[in-house]
Structure formats: structure tokens, C-alpha cells
Amino acid sequence: MSGPDFKSTNKDPIRQLSKMFDLAHGALDSGEKPSPGEIRSDLTQMGVDPDKSWAEMQKSLMQAEGRLRLAEARDKRLKAKARAGSTAGVGETVESLVAQIKGLLSLSGEAAVYARKWENSSIEDLKSLRDKLARTAARAAERKHEEK
Amino acid sequence: MPPEAAHQCKRVFEYFKGPENRQRYEAMVHYAEWQVRRWSWSAGKHGTSLPNGKTGRDVLHEVVADVSTIGVGGKCIRSFRSEIPVEVAIRWIINSKVSHSFESTESRLRSDSVATVPGGEEIDLMESAKPFWNPSGDRMSAETRTRASERSQRFLEFARGDRVVYGMLILLRDEDLEGPAQTLAERLGVDINEIYTSRKRLATLVRRFRESGDKIDERP
Numbered sequence: 547m548s549g550p551d552f553k554s555t556n557k558d559p560i561r562q563l564s565k566m567f568d569l570a571h572g573a574l575d576s577g578e579k580p581s582p583g584e585i586r587s588d589l590t591q592m593g594v595d596p597d598k599s600w601a602e603m604q605k606s607l608m609q610a611e612g613r614l615r616l617a618e619a620r621d622k623r624l625k626a627k628a629r630a631g632s633t634a635g636v637g638e639t640v641e642s643l644v645a646q647i648k649g650l651l652s653l654s655g656e657a658a659v660y661a662r663k664w665e666n667s668s669i670e671d672l673k674s675l676r677d678k679l680a681r682t683a684a685r686a687a688e689r690k691h692e693e694k
Numbered sequence: 695m696p697p698e699a700a701h702q703c704k705r706v707f708e709y710f711k712g713p714e715n716r717q718r719y720e721a722m723v724h725y726a727e728w729q730v731r732r733w734s735w736s737a738g739k740h741g742t743s744l745p746n747g748k749t750g751r752d753v754l755h756e757v758v759a760d761v762s763t764i765g766v767g768g769k770c771i772r773s774f775r776s777e778i779p780v781e782v783a784i785r786w787i788i789n790s791k792v793s794h795s796f797e798s799t800e801s802r803l804r805s806d807s808v809a810t811v812p813g814g815e816e817i818d819l820m821e822s823a824k825p826f827w828n829p830s831g832d833r834m835s836a837e838t839r840t841r842a843s844e845r846s847q848r849f850l851e852f853a854r855g856d857r858v859v860y861g862m863l864i865l866l867r868d869e870d871l872e873g874p875a876q877t878l879a880e881r882l883g884v885d886i887n888e889i890y891t892s893r894k895r896l897a898t899l900v901r902r903f904r905e906s907g908d909k910i911d912e913r914p
Contacts, residue, residue, distance in 0.1 A: 557867065557870070558830050558831040558832075558839075559831065559839060559842040559843035559845075559846045560736050560737065560738075560829050560830055560831045560834055560838070560839060560842045561736075561829065561830045561831065562842075562846050562866065562867055563735055563736040563738070563829070563842055563845060563846055563849075564732060564733075564735075564736040564829040564830075565866055565870075565872050566846075566849065566863060566866060566896070566900070567731075567732045567735050567736065567900065568732070568872070569862060569863075569866060569872055569873075569893060569896060570893060570896040570897040570899075570900045571728060571732075571893075571897055580724070582717045582720065582721075585717075585720050585721055585724045586720060588724060589720060589723060589724060589727070592727050592731075592742065592750075593742075593749075594723060594727065594749070594750075594751050596720055596723070599723060599751055600716055600719060600720070602755070603710060603719060603755060603758065604711065606755065606758070606759060607706075607707055607710055607711050607758070607762070608711075610703065610707070610759065610762045610763055611703075611707055611711075613763070613764070614700060614703050614704075614762075614764065617695055617700075617764055618695070618700060621695050
């Protein structure tokens with residue numbers, strides 16, 4: 547073997563250590579990637595339980611997927627509501643608003659709290675109450691969906 | 695919610711979800727664990743976790759959550775461009791988090807992935823095809839550099855008994871020659887297969903040296 551030159555240089559020691567590590571672990575030649583079996587064995591040696599870790603990742607991905615679906619559904623609903631809102635007011639009467647409010651109250655079971663003579667209210671007040679109840683009902687539906 | 699954010703989340707789910715992607719996941723945990731060990735070794739430290747106590751596996755899980763969760767403003771907590779493959783993006787972010795963790799404990803905190811490239815231009819590494827940044831002394835304290843220098847010298851002594859391994863380390867130190875394997879084989883006058891087996895012996899030496907607490911006396 548032709549011996550290497552042993553002259554000392556003043557290089558960055560941190561970089562040197564890093565390169566030694568890469569040399570040891572084959573980071574330089576991509577063709578030397580470890581096999582799936584070697585990876586599993588390495589992980590166990592490193593103190594990582596591959597089965598447990600995998601199960602945790604799958605669970606967290608499922609939760610993230612559920613949250614995304616919920617966000618998408620919320621987006622869709624808000625867009626539909628915005629579209630409906632652009633025609634709100636057309637043809638809405640005290641009677642139709644009272645009917646919607648009663649329908650929403652029957653969903654939330656809060657009829658007693660809001661019991662009053664709806665017909666004496668202004669149309670603006672009725673719209674405001676109807677929108678508030680609709681938001682409450684939507685939130686309750688979301689919570690129910692999340693619990694599932 | 696911008697459609698790109700939902701698209702990114704779905705790409706990440708597709709990449710990791712389901713038994714058919716398990717090997718990908720394990721390879722990524724492996725990568726993250728090695729990154730943590732690489733930085734720890736290079737900074738002259740003994741642990742197998744980040745200074746904040748997180749392991750490579752913890753880092754990976756955190757990264758996957760960041761790139762697949764919609765945050766404030768309807769964007770993913772951490773976004774990457776749609777043309778960047780999921781694997782590459784996740785490796786970048788792992789590398790960023792690991793290096794950041796070591797560098798920030800050195801009070802040389804980099805607030806984000808922005809780096810200055812030769813020519814003075816500032817780029818965001820997440821937005822470019824530039825390779826990952828590597829451990830180096832310019833962002834570490836003098837104390838860490840000294841500790842690393844001592845480790846480097848002691849490790850050379852530790853490996854002196856293995857002719858080929860020692861030769862590779864000297865070529866690396868003096869000529870910055872790290873590969874390819876064929877060149878190393880030619881320079882050291884050995885068969886290329888000897889280089890491959892020597893690398894495995896080098897890995898064993900690194901592990902033993904670390905386990906001994908950097909004690910030269912315990913060399914094989």
C-alpha cells in the first residue's frame with residue numbers, strides 16, 4: 547500500500563468529524579443504501595421500536611386526515627352559505643323567519659330560553675337570531691362529527 | 695383554505711399512510727436518527743438525542759405533523775413547493791430542525807432556513823435545489839470546536855490499529871478526500887471491496903469509541 551501523506555492540516559474539526567461519520571455510514575455512495583432488513587435491525591439497536599413507532603405515526607396521520615376533512619367541509623359550508631347569503635332577504639318574511647327559528651330551536655333544545663312572541667320582533671332581529679342559531683347548530687354538528 | 699395547503703397534506707398522507715408505505719417510513723426514521731447522531735458526534739457530544747432531548751423519531755413525527763396540519767391563515771404549519779418530492783422536503787426539514795437545534799444551543803441561532811450563497815445572494819434553502827447544510831465550525835462556539843478537535847485527534851489514535859481505516863481517515867483529514875470508493879481504493883492500493891468492508895469497520899469503531907466515552911485505551 548502506498549502510504550498516505552501524514553502532514554497535519556488546520557481544517558474545521560467539526561466538518562472533519564461529520565465527514566468521518568458519513569464515510570462510516572455510507573452517506574457518500576447512494577448505491578450503498580441499507581436494505582429494509584438492515585434498517586429495522588439498526589432501528590432496534592438505536593432503541594426505536596419500529597412497530598410501536600409505525601402505529602403511532604398511522605394514528606397521528608388518521609387524526610390529521612380527519613381534521614383536514616373537517617376543515618374542507620367547513621370551507622364548503624361557508625362558501626355555500628356565502629352564496630345563499632347573497633340572495634338573503636329576497637322573499638323573507640316574519641313568518642318564514644319564525645318558522646326557521648323554531649326549526650333550529652327544536653334542534654338545539656333551547657326553545658325555553660328563547661321563548662317569546664317572535665311575531666312582534668323586527669325582521670332584522672329575527673334574521674340576526676336565525677343566523678346565531680344556525681351557527682350554534684353548525685358548531686354542534688362539527689363537535690358531533692369530531693367525536694365520531 | 696388555499697387548495698395548495700390541502701393538496702400538500704394529502705401528498706403527505708399518501709406518502710406515509712398504509713402498510714405499503716411502511717418501509718418508506720422506517721427509512722425516514724432511520725435517516726432522522728442518523729442525522730441526530732451525526733450532529734451529536736460532530737459537535738463532540740455523547741448523546742443520541744438533540745440538546746432539547748428529542749430523538750430522531752420525535753423530530754420526524756413533528757415534521758410530518760407540521761407539513762400535514764393546517765395552521766393559522768389556512769396554510770400548512772410548514773409548506774413546501776408542490777414540485778418538491780415529499781421525501782426530499784421532509785429530509786430538508788429534518789436536517790433543518792436538527793442543525794438548528796445544535797446551532798441554537800451554541801447561541802448562533804439561525805431564525806429560519808435562509809442562507810447566503812457564494813455571491814452574497816440570500817436564498818431560502820426550502821425554496822431551492824441547494825443541498826442540505828452540514829455540520830461545520832463557523833456556526834459553533836470555540837469551546838465546541840476545541841472539543842471536536844480533541845475528539846477528531848483521539849479518534850484517529852483509536853483507529854490507528856486498522857491500516858485501511860486509518861489511511862482513509864488521513865486522506866479525509868489531509869486532502870479532504872472522501873470518495874468515491876474506487877479512488878480511495880486506488881490511493882490506498884487496495885481492492886474496492888476492501889474499502890466497503892473498511893467502512894463497516896469504521897462504523898463499528900465510531901460506535902465503540904462513542905460507547906467508551908472517547909477513551910483511546912479501549913481501542914480494539
